[in-house]
Amino acid sequence: MSGKWNEQHIPDQRGRVAVVTGANTGLGFETARMLAERGARVILAVRDVEKGKQAAARITGDVAVQALDLASLDSVRSAAADLRTAHPRIDLLINNAGVMYTPKQTTADGFELQFGTNHLGHFALTGLLLDRLLDVPGSRVVTVSSAGHRIRAAIHFDDLNWERSYSRMGAYGQAKLANLMFTYELQRRLAPHGTTVAVAAHPGVSNTELIRNSPAVLRAPVARLAPLLTQKAAMGALPTLRAATDPAVRGGQYYGPGGRLEVRGYPELVESSAASHDRDVQQRLWTVSEELTGVTFPVR
Template identity: 80%
Template sequence: MSENWTERNIPSQRGRVAVVTGANTGLGYETARALAEHGATVVMAVRDVEKGKQAANRIAGDVTVQELDLSSLDSVRAAAATLHVTHPRIDLLINNAGVMYTPKLTTRDGFELQFGTNHLGHFALTGLLLDLILPVPGARVVTVSSTGHRIQAAIHFDDLQWERSYSRAGAYGQSKLANLMFTYELQRRLAARGTTPIAVAAHPGTANTELARNTPAWLRLPLGLLAPLLTQPPAMGALPTLRAATGPEVLGAQYYGPDGRAEARGYPRLVASSPASHDTDVQRRLWSVSETLTGVTFPV
């Protein structure tokens, strides 16, 4: 294997089924494209079906589109039910979709939008699809986090939905910290069960995508001007996710990100997450709270 891991290192994915959330643009699109080009049957799970179809038409391979709005538990349940009918197995679940730095808004179920979409939506989707993943040798659940998980030193259980005060960055950081804690707790449960699937996390560094569209207006112009120096293209940002999803050397509970300074740019390698993300007591508490909020319990 070359020192710099690229799409050329992706093994054949022929015969594998991959579900990628948020796949109509940015990192999700590049992830779906690369997997399809390497032979996978790809389901692009997206909120806007028409945009999803347009994106799918640009990809060479076996690609379908599934409606999925992670800010609605009804939509998550409907998508999972459809996938049970259309696909008897899932080899890769890529929890990629997300929102960042949004104004204070709530999901259809009343959750703070970033926590509800980035964490609770993916938590529920994974739990509802896990029976299609558990029997599959070599299956993986890959959840996309962010260096932004370091913004929050803890999960604020006393005000989980940011009802008393709201910080765009703080709420985003909490959702990304939750992504990592979910991954580590899921891996522990899978390992205890003795099943072959693994749970892995990744982050894209600073990728130039639409995710930053909710950045405060006063920051958009300077960030736009500096983007070529500070960010990397979506195809590069997707590489840590692709390595986590396909690298034969990958182990459960590992975390992949860019190898450059501050993990902002570069080729994918193993990276470390914050000490807070490894607090097993908090991981278990978050899992229990997430099951209660979503009404989804896992078969592990």
């Protein structure tokens, strides 16, 4: 095998159960595909069930589809109940789904769409499923962040829902920063239990559908430059897969492309921003997230 971590390095996943959010397209699809091809039972947790079924048909292996709309806490609770009934144990929860640079919108519960979907939806799902992972040796919660966590990024506790003014980029940065802070605080709470770990990853700049909500003036130039500036979704999924399966991974780590500026390349251990490591903000965000979602975790 090549010295650079790639698909061939994914260990045998037979006997393992993996839940992957947003798995009908892009990074999530490639993540699910590679896990299934290594023998895992993979659940595609998706908003559009029909598209999920179409994606499942393209994957070789043991694959199921679960309805999940992360922009609705009712849907998150319903999906978690279904998953808990179907799976007494879960080995991998991969919080992959996300929206990017959307026009100002709110979730079904009134949260700003990017923060509500990317962070609060996954926060709630993880809390509702975590006891299915806690006693499973080698289980992991992998949350996909972005290099965007560095761009105009802060947790705006005084206006989490961007009601006073709205910035697509700022809201995305807040959501992706929240993903990392959630991972680090979750790992701190998991550490005494010694089985499950929390890890983060980012895909670099990958050629997926996520950019579709970028301002219209940017979409055409981005489309023309995509082959030069981005990597294929299968490469972009490798940091997530390494975080999920590499035996050398430790809780609280962050994986991304190893190339220049972490834009492209094979997955390596990388470092997130100084802001993401602010423990006081992490803990405050955790408390606020519990209050907003009504979900508390079995680890304190």
